Amino acid sequence: MIDKTLRILITVLAAVGGLMITDRIIPLLTVVVSEEFLNIGVFGVTMTTILSFVFGGIAGGVLGFLVAPFFVKQLWHFTYWVELRLNKMPGYDVLAGVLGLAIGLIISNLLGSAFLPIPIVGKYVPLLLSIILGYLGINVAIKKREELFSMFSALPALPWLNRDGKERTKEKNANVCPAKILDTSVIIDGRIADICKSGFIEGLLIIPVFVLEELQHIADSSDLLKRNRGRRGLDILNRMQKELELNVHIDNRDFEDIAEVDSKLIKLGQLLKAKIITNDYNLNKVAELQGVSVLNINELSNAVKPVVLPGEEMVVHVVKDGKEFGQGVAYLDDGTMIVVDGGKKHIGETVGVLVTSVLQTAAGRMIFAKPKVAM
Numbered sequence: 001m002i003d004k005t006l007r008i009l010i011t012v013l014a015a016v017g018g019l020m021i022t023d024r025i026i027p028l029l030t031v032v033v034s035e036e037f038l039n040i041g042v043f044g045v046t047m048t049t050i051l052s053f054v055f056g057g058i059a060g061g062v063l064g065f066l067v068a069p070f071f072v073k074q075l076w077h078f079t080y081w082v083e084l085r086l087n088k089m090p091g092y093d094v095l096a097g098v099l100g101l102a103i104g105l106i107i108s109n110l111l112g113s114a115f116l117p118i119p120i121v122g123k124y125v126p127l128l129l130s131i132i133l134g135y136l137g138i139n140v141a142i143k144k145r146e147e148l149f150s151m152f153s154a155l156p157a158l159p160w161l162n163r164d165g166k167e168r169t170k171e172k173n174a175n176v177c178p179a180k181i182l183d184t185s186v187i188i189d190g191r192i193a194d195i196c197k198s199g200f201i202e203g204l205l206i207i208p209v210f211v212l213e214e215l216q217h218i219a220d221s222s223d224l225l226k227r228n229r230g231r232r233g234l235d236i237l238n239r240m241q242k243e244l245e246l247n248v249h250i251d252n253r254d255f256e257d258i259a260e261v262d263s264k265l266i267k268l269g270q271l272l273k274a275k276i277i278t279n280d281y282n283l284n285k286v287a288e289l290q291g292v293s294v295l296n297i298n299e300l301s302n303a304v305k306p307v308v309l310p311g312e313e314m315v316v317h318v319v320k321d322g323k324e325f326g327q328g329v330a331y332l333d334d335g336t337m338i339v340v341d342g343g344k345k346h347i348g349e350t351v352g353v354l355v356t357s358v359l360q361t362a363a364g365r366m367i368f369a370k371p372k373v374a375m
Contacts, residue, residue, distance in 0.1 A: 006075070007068040011061050018060020022053050090253045090271075093142050100141025104133035179204040179274040180295065181251075183265055184214050186278050188233040191297055193240050201295075205248045206274060207237065210264050212250065266292050302365050305334055310355050313372065317350045318343045332367075341370040 111133075112126025182205060186192050195201055215237075219230030241248050253271070255264050262283045269276050269292040276287055277295045287294045308314075316330035321344045328343025330353075340346070340353055353369035360366075 003072055006072045007065070010068040010071055011064040014064020014067075015057045015061035018056040018058070018063075019053055021060070022056030025056075087252050092145060096141040096145035097138045100137035100139070101134050102137075103141070104135070104137025105130055107137075108133040178293075179206050179249075179272055181206045181208065181265060181269055181272070181274050181276045182211065183276060183278045183280065183283065184211050184218075184233065184261065185280045185283075186297060187211070187215065187236055188218075188229050189279055189297070190232060190236050191301075192277060193236050193244065195297065195300070196240060196246055197244055200300075201277075203247070205240070205246055206251050206268075206272070207248060208254075208265065208268055209250060209252050210254050210261055214261055262286065266290050269293075301334075302360060305336065305365065308355055308358055308367055310357055312355045313352060314338075314355065314369075315350060315352050316340070316369075318346045318348065321347060336365050336367060338367045338369055341368065343371060346371060 108126065108129035112129045115125035115129075116122050118125070180201065180203060182192065187207075192201075196205070215230050215233045217230070218226050219234055221227045221230065237248070240246050251268065251272075253268060255267050258264050258267060262280070265276055265283070266287050268274070269287065270290070275293040275295055276283070277297065278284060278287075279296060279298045281296075281298075284294045284296050316332070316338055318328040318330045318340055320329050321327060322329050322339050326342050326344050328340040328345075328347055330338040330340060330343070332338065338353070340351075341356070343351070343353075352372045354372050355367060355369045357368045358365065359368070
C-alpha cells in the first residue's frame with residue numbers, strides 16, 4: 001500500500017514538473033517563432049499552448065510512473081541503511097546529532113537569506129548551505145557530545161543529564177542494584193540461568209548487541225561443537241527472557257572503533273557503570289585493572305563447594321596419570337581435580353587418599369593428596 005502511494009505521489013510530482021518545464025519552454029518558442037510565421041492566429045496559438053501543457057503534463061506523468069519503482073526501491077534501501085546506523089548508535093549520540101543538525105540548519109537559514117538577492121545562483125545557495133552546515137553540525141555535535149551535555153547539565157532546568165549525556169539517577173535511587181552485563185562465555189556456560197532462577201542475582205541484565213552477533217556467528221559455524229555451543233547460548237537467553245521472566249535488556253551500543261569483544265564489554269561497563277558477569281579468567285583480570293567490577297561465576301562455584309582441609313581423608317577413583325612423574329588424577333562429583341602423588345600405579349582403581357594441600361584460584365580449585373597406603 002505504501003509503495004503504491006509513493007508511486008502515485010512520484011507520478012503526480014513528475015506531471016507537475018512536466019507542466020513547469022512546458023511553462024518555461026513556451027515563452028522561448030514564442031520569441032523564436034513569431035505568430036506571423038506560424039500563421040495560425042491568436043486562437044491557434046492558445047490551442048497550441050493548451051496542447052503543449054497537456055502534452056508536458058502527460059509526458060511527465062508517464063515518465064514518473066515508469067521510473068517510480070526504481071526510486072521507491074532506492075528510498076527503501078536508504079531507509080534501511082539509516083535505520084541500521086541509528087540502531088547501532090547510542091541514544092545520546094542520536095540526540096547530539098539531532099541538536100547539531102538543528103543548529104546547522106538554523107545557521108544556514110540565517111546565512112542563506114543574505115544570498116537571495118544575487119541573480120540566478122542566489123536561490124540555490126541556501127540549499128547548498130543547508131546540506132553543508134547540516135552535515136557539519138551532525139559530525140561536530142557527535143564528536144563533541146560530552147562537552148555539549150556537560151554544558152547542558154550545568155543548567156538548573158536540565159538536571160537529568162550528566163557529562164556523558166546519560167540519564168542521571170535520582171539520589172533516592174543511588175543505592176539501586178547496578179546493572180549486570182553478560183558476556184558470551186557465561187551465556188554459553190548456561191549456569192547463569194540457574195543462578196538467576198535461584199534469586200542470587202538481582203537487577204537489570206544487559207545483553208550487548210555485539211555479544212548476540214558473536215553468539216549467532218558461533219551458532220552458524222561449520223564446526224559441529226561450536227555450532228552446538230552457540231545454539232545452547234541462544235536457548236539459554238530465550239529461557240531467561242521467557243521462562244524465568246527476568247529483566248533482560250538488549251543494548252544496541254556497538255563500538256566500531258574497538259575490534260575485540262572483551263574490550264567492548266569493558267567499555268560498555270565503564271559507560272553504564274555496570275558489572276560484568278563472566279567465567280573468563282583473563283577478562284576478569286583486565287576488567288578489574290580498568291576499574292570495572294566483575295562477577296565471576298567460577299568464583300561463586302568455588303565459594304559454595306565444600307571446604308576440604310589438609311589432613312582429611314576421602315575415597316577417589318584415579319582415572320589418568322598426571323603431568324609430573326608418578327602422579328595420578330581423580331575428580332570429585334563437582335569436577336574438582338585431585339592430583340594424587342604416587343597415584344599412577346592406581347589408575348583405574350578406587351583408593352583412599354589423604355589431602356596434603358588445597359590450591360584455590362579464580363580459575364578453579366585443585367586438591368593435592370597422597371594414597372593412604374603409601375603412609
